[in-house]
Amino acid sequence: MNIDGIPTRTLRADPERRVIDIIDQTRLPLALHWVRVGSLEAAAHAIRSMQVRGAPLIGATAAYGLAITLANDASDARLEEAVTVLGATRPTAVNLHWALARMRRLLTPLAPARRADVAWTEAAAIAEEDVAQNAAIGQHGLGLLCRLTPRHDGVLNVMTHCNAGWLATVDHGTALSPLYAAHDKGLPVHAWVSETRPRNQGLLTAWELAQHGVPHTVIADNAAGILLRAGRVDAVIVGADRIAANGDVANKVGTYLKALACTDNNIPFYVAAPRSTLDFACPDGAAIPIEERDGDELREVHGVDPRGVPATLRQLTPGEAVANPAFDVTPARLVSALITERGICPASRDDLLALYPEPILHD
Numbered sequence: 001m002n003i004d005g006i007p008t009r010t011l012r013a014d015p016e017r018r019v020i021d022i023i024d025q026t027r028l029p030l031a032l033h034w035v036r037v038g039s040l041e042a043a044a045h046a047i048r049s050m051q052v053r054g055a056p057l058i059g060a061t062a063a064y065g066l067a068i069t070l071a072n073d074a075s076d077a078r079l080e081e082a083v084t085v086l087g088a089t090r091p092t093a094v095n096l097h098w099a100l101a102r103m104r105r106l107l108t109p110l111a112p113a114r115r116a117d118v119a120w121t122e123a124a125a126i127a128e129e130d131v132a133q134n135a136a137i138g139q140h141g142l143g144l145l146c147r148l149t150p151r152h153d154g155v156l157n158v159m160t161h162c163n164a165g166w167l168a169t170v171d172h173g174t175a176l177s178p179l180y181a182a183h184d185k186g187l188p189v190h191a192w193v194s195e196t197r198p199r200n201q202g203l204l205t206a207w208e209l210a211q212h213g214v215p216h217t218v219i220a221d222n223a224a225g226i227l228l229r230a231g232r233v234d235a236v237i238v239g240a241d242r243i244a245a246n247g248d249v250a251n252k253v254g255t256y257l258k259a260l261a262c263t264d265n266n267i268p269f270y271v272a273a274p275r276s277t278l279d280f281a282c283p284d285g286a287a288i289p290i291e292e293r294d295g296d297e298l299r300e301v302h303g304v305d306p307r308g309v310p311a312t313l314r315q316l317t318p319g320e321a322v323a324n325p326a327f328d329v330t331p332a333r334l335v336s337a338l339i340t341e342r343g344i345c346p347a348s349r350d351d352l353l354a355l356y357p358e359p360i361l362h363d
C-alpha cells in the first residue's frame with residue numbers, strides 16, 4: 001500500500017545486519033515512526049506492547065524475532081527459549097503460534113551452525129507468503145463486492161471493524177484488501193470505519209485508507225447499528241485472529257455485535273483471513289483463548305494536546321473496576337462467507353476441510 005504515494009510494506013528486513021524495522025503503531029495515526037528490532041527482547045516487546053499488531057503481522061514479526069535471536073546464539077536452549085518468550089506475548093491470534101511452530105519444526109532437526117541462515121530465509125518466506133495470500137484475498141473479495149448492488153448513491157459502502165488492513169499484515173491487509181482492490185480498479189467505494197474502543201485500531205484503518213486515497217468515514221462503535229438499519233451499508237468485512245474448525249471466528253471485541261446487526265438487517269457479513277489464521281485443533285469458538293488486557297486501556301485516553309505534545313488523560317479513577325476482553329467470538333452461523341486466499345467458502349468444518357485438505361500445524 002502507499003504511504004505518501006510510495007508503495008511501502010509494514011516490515012523492512014535487513015539480511016546483512018539481521019534486524020528488521022517496523023512501524024510503531026502505538027504512535028499512529030499522529031506520527032509515523034519506524035523502530036529497529038534487533039533482539040529477542042525487542043521483538044517480544046514490539047508484539048506485547050502492540051507496536052506491531054494484527055494477526056498476520058504478529059506472525060511475521062515473531063518469525064523474524066526468532067531468526068534475529070538465532071543470529072547470535074542458535075543453540076537448542078536459545079531456540080526453545082525464544083519460542084517460549086515470543087509465544088507468550090499474545091494469546092488469541094493463532095498466526096503467532098503457527099509461525100513459531102513452523103520455524104521450530106524446520107530448525108530443531110538442523111545443526112546449530114546452519115540454523116541462523118535457514119531461520120532468516122524461512123521468516124522471509126512467511127512474510128512473502130503473507131503478501132501473496134492477502135493479494136489473493138483481495139481478488140476473491142473483489143469478486144464478492146462486484147456482485148453487490150449499492151443501496152445508496154451508487155457507491156459501495158463497506159463497514160469494517162478494528163484494523164485488518166495493510167498495517168495488520170506485511171502488505172495489502174485481509175479485510176481491507178478487497179476494498180483496496182475495488183478502489184484500485186476504479187469502483188466507487190466508501191468505508192465505514194468503526195473507532196474500535198478501547199485501543200482505537202479504527203483510527204489506524206482511517207489513516208491507512210487516507211494514505212491510499214480510499215474514501216472513508218470514522219464512526220463511534222455504537223453508531224454501527226443505525227447505519228446498518230438505515231441501508232447505508234452494503235456489506236461488513238472484518239479480519240480474524242483465529243478461526244476454529246467449525247468456522248467460529250475470534251476477532252476484535254465488538255465484531256459479534258456487528259454480525260448480529262447484519263443478520264437482523266440481511267446484510268452480508270464476511271470474514272477475510274489467510275490459512276495461518278485457521279486452527280483446526282480448536283474445535284469451536286469456546287476453545288479460543290480470549291486476551292484480557294490491562295484495565296488502564298479503559299481508564300485512560302491517549303492523544304496530543306493542542307500544541308501537538310503527546311498526552312494521557314485519565315477518565316476513570318484508578319480504582320474503578322473495569323473488564324477489558326480484547327476479542328469476541330462470532331458464531332459460524334452469523335458469517336455469510338469466509339474470504340481466503342484459496343477462494344470464498346461457507347464458515348463450516350466441511351467447507352474449510354474441502355478448501356484446506358492438508359494439515360495446518362500450530363505446534
Ligand code: MRU
Pocket residue numbers: 053054055056093161162163164165168169173174175201238239240241251252326
Ligand atoms: O489486538 P489487535 O489490534 O492485534 O487485533 C487486531 C484485530 O483484531 C484484527 O482485526 C485482526 O487481527 C485481523 S488481522 C488482519
